[in-house]
Each structure stands twice: as structure tokens, then as C-alpha cells.
Amino acid sequence: MYDIAVVGLGIAGSSTVYQASRRNLKVIGLEQFGSVIHAMGSSHGKTRIIRQAYFEHPDYVPLVLDAYREWDALEQTIGERLLIPTGGVMMGRPETDVVTGSRLAAQQHGLPFEELSAAEVRERFPGFRITDDEVAIYEPQAGYLRVEPGLQALIREAQRHGAEIQFNQVVEDVQLQGDHVVLTTPTGTFAARQVILTVGAWLTRWAPALPLEVERQVPMWFRPEEHHNLDSLPIYIREHPRNGRQAYGFPYIEGQGIKAGVHHQGQISPLDQVNRQVTSQDIEQLMETLDFIPSIHADSLQEALVCLYTNTPDSHFVVGRVPQNPGVIIAGGFSGHGYKFGPTVGSLVTDMALGTQPGPALFHPARFR
């Protein structure tokens, strides 16, 4: 009998086995693929943005500050950098959410930030050619996380604290039996007091009553010949003044190139109908959105991949108990911004399983009723 069984080992599940094992719980993590590193879900693709002036909602700020502490503690333990600070610049017309929301979150929580005019952005970051009617919020604490080393470190640390990790285990059924829950895979059954479902886009199958949608995303990497003005870029998000699309991206990283993507605007489809091939339309859409970085050209494209968002209608996460099955807690619907919060979400759901805290109201599954 395990205290906690975690189904799915992307960033949410790997973080949960890490946090539960650190609290001396008897924990097992089950993953359907042969490794935490695979390209079928949402937690792959080398880098993820982390930032504090959270334009999506100021209530994320205490959580992201906790996530900074958690990533720092993990780095200290493993002796390896996972979070690379770069600063972050959020650009768009003055009335866009990216600008107003970042300012609001920074002001409400006393975070350091600077307001920049378009001319100041162009002077300070010569890689960006934004138009005169745009402005920016610069936050010095933003940066990026190294994705796959982060996942591996969480699993290694969980195992070091006694967690059992099993790969190639597809959980097919979860049933409440008296005071515990039984999980079934093709090779056997596992009994646990609590189950935490961190199955990413597969949550659309496990919780069909929740209004979740799977969205296809295609980040790309370029190797521009002239990358001198992109080496020291901050991470960025820019809402395009004409088409409203949000571009996001990273500085040039040696060995990787320069990564950029369009946030949302991808095809929505059932999980089994996601087109896993990169198309010329994907490239066109990104190039149109990146027109403010003239040194990135389509002919310097070196890599592109398909990755998934699992969206909720309000773009806030879904973390909480499933009313029909009190032994099960879900953590998903991360709507394209969940990686950075991994260790914090792992901590939240472990505390929920222990009954020590209810979890943030912003993420409550019952809000969709």
C-alpha cells in the first residue's frame, strides 16, 4: 500500500514524486512511456520561460516566488544550474494584457520592473525592432529553465528519497475501494491511499466533464548567421500590434540556436488527432509573428517540434479533488504556462493529499460547474 501513487511523469508528476518523497511518504510514480523524456506530451523542448510579473493574474506571483525558491533548492542539492537568469521584456501596445497585466502584478507584489518606450527597447535590445506605438515592461528576475535536466533531476532526487518509479506502465483504470484506490496497468495493480493524476493532455480522457482542450504548438529553433545582437537578449513575450498574436522567445543559446514560438493560435483537436508533423503553415505563422526580430529568417530554421497545451476556458490551472472520487487529486489544464510552477504544484498536491491545505481557489475544478 503506497501513501501516494502519481500517474504521469511530466513536469507536474516528476515534481509531485519529488515533493512527496521529501516528506517521507511512500510514493510510486507510473509513466506510460519509457522515460520522462519523450516528445508526446507537454514537457519537452529544451527551455521554458520563468518570470515573476505574472500578467495572467497577480495571484500567481506568490506561487512563482515559491517556484524560484524550489528551483534554487534543487540546484543547490544537485550542484547544477537549471534556472538561467536573463531578464524579461514584455512588449505590446500600452493597453494589451501583456503590458497592463505585467505592470499590475509587479505593482501589487512590489516586484522590481521598468517601463520602456519603443525607442528605449530598440536601443537597449538592438535585436528587437518594435513599432513606435508599443511599450514594454522589463523585469530583471525573469529567465529560462533547462527542461530535460530539470525533469531528470526531480526524478533522481525522488528516487534518492525512496520513491519508486516505473516506466512503460500505462494506467488504464483507477477505482476507489473502501479507504484506498486501486490502479490497474496491463502488468498488475497498485493500491494507494491517494492518487494524483498528472497526465497532461491525457486528462481530457480521464476527466471528460472538465472543459479542457488540447492545443497543438510548434516551437522552432533558428541558427541566424548574425546572432551577436541576440546573444544577450532577455526572454520576451510580444503581442503583435496588428494580428494580436503573442510571440515568445529566448536568447541565442550555444548548441541550441535561438528558440521562438507563438503562444496559443494552434489547432485544437482531440488528443489522438493532433498532427505531429511540422507544416509550412506553422513556419509562415511564426515568421509573420516574429517580424520584429529582423535577424531571424526562415532559411536559418534548424529544428521544430510539436508540443501540446491543455487549455482551460480561463487559462488557469485545474488542481484539486475530483468530486466523484475523493481519493483522486488532479493537477492539469496548465494552459501553456505550467512548467515553471512544477515543484510548487508538486508541493501543493502533496499537501492536499495529506489534508494540510486545500489548494488555491483560483485552480479549483468546481469553478467550471
Ligand SMILES: Cc1cc2nc3c(=O)[nH]c(=O)nc-3n(C[C@H](O)[C@H](O)[C@H](O)COP(=O)(O)OP(=O)(O)OC[C@H]3O[C@@H](n4cnc5c(N)ncnc54)[C@H](O)[C@@H]3O)c2cc1C
Ligand atoms: C511549446 C510549449 C511552450 C511552453 N512554454 C512554457 C514556458 O515558457 N513556461 C512555462 O512555465 N510553461 C510553458 N509551457 C507549458 C508547460 O510546458 C506545460 O504546462 C507542462 O509541461 C505540462 O506538464 P504536465 O506534467 O501537465 O504534462 P506532460 O508533460 O504532458 O506530462 C504528462 C505525462 O503523463 C503521462 N501519462 C498520460 N497518461 C498516462 C497513463 N494513463 N499512464 C501513465 N502515464 C500517463 C504522459 O506520458 C506524460 O509523460 C509550454 C508548453 C509548450 C507545449
